[in-house]
Amino acid sequence: MTAITKETRIGDMLMEDMGIAAILMAAGMHCVGCPASQMESLEEACMVHGMDADMVMNRINDYLANKEK
Numbered sequence: 001m002t003a004i005t006k007e008t009r010i011g012d013m014l015m016e017d018m019g020i021a022a023i024l025m026a027a028g029m030h031c032v033g034c035p036a037s038q039m040e041s042l043e044e045a046c047m048v049h050g051m052d053a054d055m056v057m058n059r060i061n062d063y064l065a066n067k068e069k
Contacts, residue, residue: 003061006053011038027056
């Protein structure tokens with residue numbers, strides 16, 4: 001998977017790599033399995049949960065980069 005952006009939908013990220021769910025849940029986004037969340041962008045989901053979208057995006061991209069090594 002290429003690097004994700006704040007516009008990447010939650011559902012698309014999870015379809016590519018379910019390991020991202022653990023990152024989202026650890027950040028406090030416990031509704032990653034909710035059907036409504038699947039169509040939200042990372043930025044929209046972070047806004048709803050009061051999270052810093054850049055921080056979450058960076059954690060996910062770090063995970064993906066290290067996974068490929």
